[in-house]
Amino acid sequence: MSSRVEILNDGGFRSDGRKQYELRDITIDLSQQGTADGSATITHGLTQVMVTVFGPREAKMRSQTLHDRAVLNVEMNVAPFSTGERRKRSRADRRILELSAAIESTFEPVVQTSLYPRSQIDIYVHVLQQDGGLLQACINATTLALIIAGVPLHDFVCAVSGGVHSTEPLLDLTTLEENDLPNLTVAVMPRTRKVTLVTMETRLHVDRFRDIFELACEAGQAIHKEMKRAVRDRTVALVGAMDAGPKHPSGDPDRDVMMEDR
């Protein structure tokens, strides 16, 4: 009998101490990155992804533009030190292209591209650390970055990964769980409850699928709450800074910073 880590023990706890339906810790950082129009870093537990958005702007190659709407261009960069074992993936790696295509098709119906004909919106995804739930983190970070960039969207897109351990559904999987269990990723638009992405690369019995799918849709709502809160906090800070206005000339002459956002 090999000594394996238990995915779900009798007390209902998983290998990292969470309960079955518990999501990992989420931290959202919306501070500006370089010269990007919008950027967001999201951390689900130990998975950390940063997305920067440029655009809408003039396309680099005219031939790739569309006459009536904007083109979404997603490029993904996985850091070689993001996983336990170092692995340098080239830009044309199949797995990376697959993930980029998945992200692009997820946001194609959500971004109001018809407002920007003949332009390009560049989405650069940087994977800094991976511990399962990669597509989920990429999609969530992309949503936030697009919102911060001011690109008009129909709704948020909230993604969550899930899996089934014999008959028990689990949410937000780590690498250990992803390697062992059939798993899927679901991206929902919370207001309309429409699903914009469902992907599964493993085999799952069709009876189990319904449970985990419905559960994942519900979990998308929980993630939506977190994301909305982060965006609201940032917007409140920015509006406060704008309202503060220029300092009175008789104020402290050493303070040449006009705006405070704290």
Added chain:
Amino acid sequence: MTSTLVSKSERAYIQASLQATPPLRGDGRGLLDFRTVLLETGVAPLANGSAKLNIGKMPHEGGGGTEVLAATKLEVEDVETGDGVDGGRIVCSVSCSPSAYPHLSSNALDELQYDLTVILQQTIGHPSLHPQNLTIIPRRKSWLLNLDVVILADSGNVVDALFMAARAALWDTKVPRTRAVEYHAPEETQTTRDSAGAMDIDQREAIPQTSGFDTREMVRTAADFELPDYWDEGEVLNGRERWPVCVTLNLLPPTHFLDATLPEEASVPLRMHLTFSFGTPNSANLQSMRLSGPGELDLNQIKAYIADGEKYARELFNALETKLREEDIRRNVKARDRFALR
């Protein structure tokens, strides 16, 4: 490094201001002033050592600046059958995020990556800087140290940032302690008796099966190792004081200046990258020198620049040293204290 578009009048304006008395720069700095440098080590917990560096980030959540993330990862290599070199080896690679160079095509990005990789590899991989503790089992197994640097944003002076981040990540690197082990077949079977001893086991008498001139059997000794303590992060890289720092002198005869912003880099394309290593407090070794851009210098000028460069590099080195030690304290001593209080 990048092709920022600068018009002729803008270029003339910048050059004239730099050559004026007193010299003027767009952000009000002096010719030899660096922008604020922010450094944090230990940002990638899965890596053996890591550092994130930002030069010239605007305060109060402003963003911008040149941001670079460096991390080292150690892999075990087989010297005999694999690519390993006895004594270990270091391989550097630089990758440029398209968000740092949004106007470059992916081919141009690849070329830039390659250029920067070569600059970093030739200096860091030099035998004079090679650390001594990258061997696991002599002539059999050694460590391959992969230094990966990602450029997340570039607003000028990216080469200095690369070397500073590389130095910080290498400083932060911990090499796991290993112990060699050997498996000895049981005594009964004559044919599997090994000759000559190894690390942990007593010497056994060798009964030669074949001629004494047959040396093939001698290398079949210990070929494996273990980690005595799984949770121990390891020891620091040997010789970590030697890792070099780079200063880029942007040359505009008769003056020169440091830490150029993008418009300044576009207006003054001639620059010299000097990397110095200050292994012991009083010595200074010029590890590498690279002149890039259109222009020519004569030997006296070069000598003068090297002398100046050494002064600037020493200041940079001292500042970086102070910060790295502070980071060490923050992450180790303070963390230990906080943990002890719980």
